[in-house]
Amino acid sequence: MKIIVTGSLGNISKPLTKELINKGHSVTVISSNTERKSEIEALGAKAAIGSMENIDFLTETFKGADIVYAMEALNAGVFFDHNVDFMEANTQIGRNYKEAFERSGVKNIVHLSSIGAHLPSGNGILAFHYNVEKILNELPEDVSIKFMRPVGFYYNMYSFIPTIKSQGAIIQNYGGDEKEAWVSPLDIANVIAEEIEKPFNGREIRYIASEEISPNDIAKTLGEAIGNQALKWLTVSDEDLLNGMISAGTNPKTAKGFVEMNAARGNGVLYEDYYQNRPALGNVKVKDFAEDFAKAYFK
Template sequence: MKIIVTGSLGHIGKPLTQELVQKGHDVTVISSNPEKQAEIEALGATAAIGSLEDTAFLTETFTGADAVYSMVPPNNYFNHDFDLIAYYIRLGNNYAQAIKDSGVKRLVNLSTIGAHLEKGSGILVGAHNVAKILDQLPEEVSITHMRPTSFYYNLYGYTDMIKNAGVIAANYGADDLIPWVSPIDIAAAVAEELTTPFTGRKIRYVGSEELTGNEVAKILGEAIGKPDLKWILISDEEALNGLTSIGMNPKIAAGLVEMYGALHTGLLSEDYFRNRPVMGKVKMTDFAKEFALAFKQN
């Protein structure tokens, strides 16, 4: 199969590309960074260097492909002029136009837990909007919306807090049961969707392990030599003040706080728990080894 992978060689893109190439597929990886070309080609894939903001480039790259993996890359949350939701909508429209104009009939879109919500999910409404845009494509375009849960690697964001305050403090966690996921497990699920015959529209959740915040703190604490590490619950206001105090875009900070608050109340994960997936292979204890290495190096 000829498959297009967006998102360059990120946390999901790299293991996804490796798996698809190993299985004999013709893979093209889109990256906006020309410096990534050699690394992409070293994996046995073709590099397409260009911008997701360029619909003509996307259309040209998608043309002739059997399947496309779409995702909205991270952006700068500290840019106070950046409109995150508008960015999601813009790329969603670009993908939809390129899929339509190129004639691609199979799309696997990276969405998120909570994407079923029209409001109350904070920044995740961006992914909700992308899914709505893509679902307006003609019926002959078969689509899987991947809904991963909370990424393990987001826990790196608490490194400085653990070092300086000796705790993980957030407006979610503690006793809350949180579904976590490894990008490696996401990549495996995406690869399966891209290469398995399917017609229609569907949603697929991806998770690796369900743990409370306290259980996560215990696993990470033991890995970094702080066995008494605790995860404490703070108010939305405290969480917001913490994000804005380090210079984050206030609107995005408010969106993150609302998102985590929805995880705390259960709103975010309600549909996930009704459609629980089979858990992936990578567990928190596996991630904790990587976390410990990074913790000790920084």
């Protein structure tokens, strides 16, 4: 099949591209970075260099595709850009996708959404996933869409490193012994590759998770990996976390959304629909990720 993969060679898109090529599919990878072209081609895929803000580019790239894997992706420094509305920028990419799908005639879509996408509000920065799902659901009924809803990504734990080094602790506005779900990008890629080869039929939702583990157990696992047996997960107020993020240079609106998202993790609201549609867990556990975390910590 001819498959379009968005997300350049990111944490999900790269292993997904490799797996699809190994299965004999013709893959085109969309990237905004011209320097990625040779690396994409080295994997055996075609490179389409352009922007998700360019609807004409997306339309032309999508034409003739059997399936498009679509995700919203902004550059890594966007949290600290005070000129970017994180929610609106991601929602606009969703609008661009919708128009490009309509104009190109794509009939089968795998969309990377998120846990929390069932909520229009109360989920912080994850609300844009609700917005985009709603936008894509406006496509004609003959367009089949599989909404993938992964939980929190393991690699988001890299953000714990600064406070571990400066204050000797993981500091968030939720914590304790209540388990929450986390996921490896490798498990996400495996599920997406699996869904791509299954029949498409209307609109479907699938949650993706690798392990359910408590904040305290995360601190213990990461602490053991970095040789700090005393590492603790400390809980602070929403206000303290917000002020700390703003002091570090985070866009205030984005910081507020992040704090609200974490609060929804702590009170369980974020996971209500997840537990009603609980998936089988993937293969990569926090203990496996901890090895990569330790490398990043000591780098």
